[in-house]
Amino acid sequence: MSRETDEFLIExxxxxxxxxxxxxxALIIIFIFWEGYPAIVNVGFFNFIFGMDWSxxxxxxGVFPMIIGSLAITGxxxxxxxxxxxxxxxxxxxxxxxxxxxxxxxxxxxxxxxxSVVYGFFGLIILVPFMRVQFxxxxxxxxxxxxxxxxxxxxxxxxxxxxAIKSVPSEYKEASLAxxxxxxxxxxxxxxxxxIPGVITSIILGMGRAIGETLAIIMVAGNVVxxxxxxxxxxxxxxxxxxxxxxYATGTHYNxxxxxxxxxxxxxxxxxxxxxxFHYKKKVTVGGGYL
Amino acid sequence: MDYRIEVEDLNVYFDExxxxxxxxxxxxxxxVTALIGPSGCGKxxxxxxxxxxxxxxxxxxxxxxxxxxxENIYDPKVDVVELRKRVGMVFQKPNxxxxxxxxxxxxxxxxxxETDKDVLNEKVEESLKAAALWDEVKEKLDKSAMGLxxxxxxxxxxxxxxxxxxxxxxxxxxxxALDPISTTKxxxxxxxxxxxxxxxxxxHNMQQATRVSKHTAFFLHGEIIESGPTDRxxxxxxxxxxxxxxTGRFG
Amino acid sequence: xxxxxxxxxxQKIMKSIFWVSGLITIFILLIIIGYxxxxxxxxxxxxxxxxxxxxxxxxxxxxxxxxxTAYVTLIALLVATPLxxxxxxxxxxxxxxxxxxxxxxxxxxxxxxxxxxxxGLFGLAFFVIYLDMGWSVLSGGLTLALMALPTILxxxxxxxxxxxKSYSEGSLAxxxxxxxxxxxxxxxxxxxGITTGVILGMGRAIAEAAAILYTVGAALAIxxxxxxxxxxxxxxLYILATEGISLDNAxxxxxxxxxxxxxxxxVTNTLVDRYTKKMMGR
Numbered sequence: 074m075s076r077e078t079d080e081f082l083i084e085x086x087x088x089x090x091x092x093x094x095x096x097x098x099a100l101i102i103i104f105i106f107w108e109g110y111p112a113i114v115n116v117g118f119f120n121f122i123f124g125m126d127w128s129x130x131x132x133x134x135g136v137f138p139m140i141i142g143s144l145a146i147t148g149x150x151x152x153x154x155x156x157x158x159x160x161x162x163x164x165x166x167x168x169x170x171x172x173x174x175x176x177x178x179x180x181x182x183x184x185x186x187x188x189s190v191v192y193g194f195f196g197l198i199i200l201v202p203f204m205r206v207q208f209x210x211x212x213x214x215x216x217x218x219x220x221x222x223x224x225x226x227x228x229x230x231x232x233x234x235x236x237a238i239k240s241v242p243s244e245y246k247e248a249s250l251a252x253x254x255x256x257x258x259x260x261x262x263x264x265x266x267x268x269i270p271g272v273i274t275s276i277i278l279g280m281g282r283a284i285g286e287t288l289a290i291i292m293v294a295g296n297v298v299x300x301x302x303x304x305x306x307x308x309x310x311x312x313x314x315x316x317x318x319x320x321y322a323t324g325t326h327y328n329x330x331x332x333x334x335x336x337x338x339x340x341x342x343x344x345x346x347x348x349x350x351f352h353y354k355k356k357v358t359v360g361g362g363y364l
Numbered sequence: 365m366d367y368r369i370e371v372e373d374l375n376v377y378f379d380e381x382x383x384x385x386x387x388x389x390x391x392x393x394x395x396v397t398a399l400i401g402p403s404g405c406g407k408x409x410x411x412x413x414x415x416x417x418x419x420x421x422x423x424x425x426x427x428x429x430x431x432x433x434x435e436n437i438y439d440p441k442v443d444v445v446e447l448r449k450r451v452g453m454v455f456q457k458p459n460x461x462x463x464x465x466x467x468x469x470x471x472x473x474x475x476x477x478e479t480d481k482d483v484l485n486e487k488v489e490e491s492l493k494a495a496a497l498w499d500e501v502k503e504k505l506d507k508s509a510m511g512l513x514x515x516x517x518x519x520x521x522x523x524x525x526x527x528x529x530x531x532x533x534x535x536x537x538x539x540x541a542l543d544p545i546s547t548t549k550x551x552x553x554x555x556x557x558x559x560x561x562x563x564x565x566x567x568h569n570m571q572q573a574t575r576v577s578k579h580t581a582f583f584l585h586g587e588i589i590e591s592g593p594t595d596r597x598x599x600x601x602x603x604x605x606x607x608x609x610x611t612g613r614f615g
Numbered sequence: 616x617x618x619x620x621x622x623x624x625x626q627k628i629m630k631s632i633f634w635v636s637g638l639i640t641i642f643i644l645l646i647i648i649g650y651x652x653x654x655x656x657x658x659x660x661x662x663x664x665x666x667x668x669x670x671x672x673x674x675x676x677x678x679x680x681x682x683x684t685a686y687v688t689l690i691a692l693l694v695a696t697p698l699x700x701x702x703x704x705x706x707x708x709x710x711x712x713x714x715x716x717x718x719x720x721x722x723x724x725x726x727x728x729x730x731x732x733x734x735g736l737f738g739l740a741f742f743v744i745y746l747d748m749g750w751s752v753l754s755g756g757l758t759l760a761l762m763a764l765p766t767i768l769x770x771x772x773x774x775x776x777x778x779x780k781s782y783s784e785g786s787l788a789x790x791x792x793x794x795x796x797x798x799x800x801x802x803x804x805x806x807x808g809i810t811t812g813v814i815l816g817m818g819r820a821i822a823e824a825a826a827i828l829y830t831v832g833a834a835l836a837i838x839x840x841x842x843x844x845x846x847x848x849x850x851x852l853y854i855l856a857t858e859g860i861s862l863d864n865a866x867x868x869x870x871x872x873x874x875x876x877x878x879x880x881x882v883t884n885t886l887v888d889r890y891t892k893k894m895m896g897r
Binding site: 076079080083084086087088089090091092093094095097098100101104105107108156157160161163164165167168169173176177179180181182183184186187188189190191192193194195197198199224227231254255256257258260261278281284285286287288291292312315316319320330331334337338341342344345 | 622623625626629630632633634636637639640641643644647648650651697698699700701702704705706709710715718719722723724725726728729730731732733734735736737739740741745761764765768792793794818821822823824825828829849850852853856857862865869872873876877879880881883884
């Protein structure tokens with residue numbers, strides 16, 4: 074065999090590995106849709122998405138409360154994680170002395186590496202009893218789940234925001250300080266506004282994590298199918314629904330759980346599109362100059 | 365004689381690197397002083413010592429005295445923010461904020477507590493006029509400053525500096541990123557500003573030094589080799605090295 | 616704001632707020648890790664590590680779970696590493712900037728943001744049922760491979776791209792073919808970054824439970840063949856905790872997981888540090 078054919082074959086081989094992730098994504102979408110589609114047809118699209126009752130034994134498959142549940146848990150955890158995460162990112166990028174940075178970086182890496190089941194377990198053992206004593210009820214609630222999620226999404230918000238803040242040209246900072254602005258005025262008026270697209274990306278990534286989290290939420294959220302009226306109510310997320318019931322589901326019930334997966338995939342795809350938009354915008358900001 | 369800045373026996377180190385060695389220089393009020401010398405000779409470090417911008421670098425150390433109006437600016441009691449208000453700076457690369465033209469000029473005023481809309485409008489217009497930019501931007505005050513040309517951006521940076529009414533303006537090679545026409549405009553501007561401000565300009569361009577400055581200091585390897593009236597330095601330098609430099613034999 | 620607080624005072628207030636938020640983050644980690652280790656370490660001894668569970672985990676050890684975790688992780692890495700590194704080499708060295716490359720990047724990005732339970736569903740529908748692999752180490756390992764793939768790809772691509780172009784030019788100028796250059800010059804130079812990527816992928820595979828919930832089974836016996844069902848550590852912890860089987864063994868299992876993650880974090884940091892120092896030395 075000649076050297077050219079060798080090189081040709083190697084390139085084709087590498088190409089195959091490169092498109093493997095595209096093939097995997099395609100397979101995932103095909104199989105989830107293949108298994109989920111019959112349920113949507115059987116139940117009806119509208120009844121499935123906007124149905125208020127999920128009761129497989131009665132043939133009712135409405136996921137609306139769980140869509141709300143997922144969004145509510147995610148929203149509440151963002152409410153806590155975004156301020157803390159963004160402040161922590163500014164701290165790391167602008168204020169922390171070298172030693173503090175050396176402690177914080179591995180801290181965040183470890184936080185992002187801890188298995189979600191361990192977070193769930195910690196929540197179950199410590200947080201749930203604590204909430205029960207503090208607020209009454211069972212302790213299993215939307216708030217408990219959001220608190221655990223806050224810790225879980227904190228690392229990604231901090232690390233992506235920190236990168237965004239660090240990539241703001243130092244000329245802006247120097248110009249502001251040279252005009253006699255304090256460091257905080259400089260951060261507030263110049264550095265942070267220029268980093269906003271990156272910060273938004275970090276929030277979207279954190280949101281994706283939160284919506285996709287499964288077992289940690291199951292362990293602390295109470296998993297009751299209902300639209301929560303208070304943050305102390307138990308809720309069930311879309312992910313939890315799949316994990317809890319897959320073990321014994323058959324027939325339409327089985328398909329309906331895959332259809333729940335379709336809803337999840339759509340939510341993630343929407344977030345990805347938004348994230349890409351801000352990623353694009355970030356490039357525009359540096360090149361063309363908009364805030 | 366009225367000196368605005370008096371530097372004595374200034375030594376600056378970054379880590380182990382000895383950047384400025386026993387530098388002494390007196391800078392007169394309302395006059396343009398040019399700092400010339402080859403790259404890496406310490407000119408930029410020197411002017412960044414005058415508004416304490418070097419404080420941003422972790423490894424920065426210094427000794428010696430730097431007096432502004434007879435006050436030591438490195439005294440622990442000195443408020444750096446207040447100092448930088450008095451000693452403005454224009455950088456090598458035009459660095460307007462990614463904000464509107466108006467907000468760029470108003471930035472310093474707002475930061476120092478000015479909230480009155482009318483005062484802001486008035487001061488912004490005044491500063492842009494002083495920077496000879498008003499006619500070019502008066503129609504697009506709310507447009508992003510990033511849309512201006514390089515020369516306009518640099519004049520905007522000067523306007524932004526003037527707006528906070530400093531006593532001293534430091535210019536770190538303000539024309540090195542600009543075309544000849546923009547350079548001429550900046551130089552004209554420097555001529556008009558010198559009656560109100562003490563200006564210190566770092567430049568690579570010796571013609572520029574002769575055109576804009578009254579006084580010149582020549583830096584080499586972190587030392588001031590010679591300083592004095594620009595005319596004399598360029599016509600009959602005392603030191604051989606100065607002569608070599610201005611006649612283009614090195615650097 | 617200006618009129619109420621002077622710039623200097625607000626500077627001081629904000630600085631302390633920033634410090635507090637940094638400290639809270641460290642505090643959270645200390646509480647979680649400290650608590651798990653405090654409760655879990657006393658449970659861990661040689662017997663706990665090397666004994667089989669008794670009475671579905673009420674007593675005994677977690678040896679089969681450690682083997683299961685090692686087994687599925689190994690399969691995941693054996694599949695994901697060649698795919699991820701190959702793809703990274705292709706993207707960094709062979710591909711231009713076409714639509715296809717954009718599609719590949721979007722694919723990898725999407726893959727890394729798909730929730731793990733979706734991987735689980737897919738593993739169940741595809742590996743377990745469609746390919747008829749059943750609940751097995753193989754089904755679980757392959758599912759985890761898909762999750763580790765984007766992590767390995769991203770880290771490898773970054774490190775391959777950062778290899779100095781002059782190296783490969785030097786090699787090409789000596790008459791080496793493209794592949795010889797990539798294989799003997801570029802990939803070895805990028806090795807620390809690739810290793811870091813593989814270790815990160817490993818961390819993801821070890822920590823994952825939702826994706827294997829319905830692909831690996833839950834058997835308590837030591838898996839021998841890769842068609843045997845198994846029960847990796849995170850799954851074991853999940854079952855122990857949610858079914859209230861044994862709190863002590865749950866603490867022990869959680870502590871083992873936390874220790875593994877701490878080791879991984881330390882190892883990757885050391886690698887990255889050494890790599891950066893080496894690069895700076897040049």
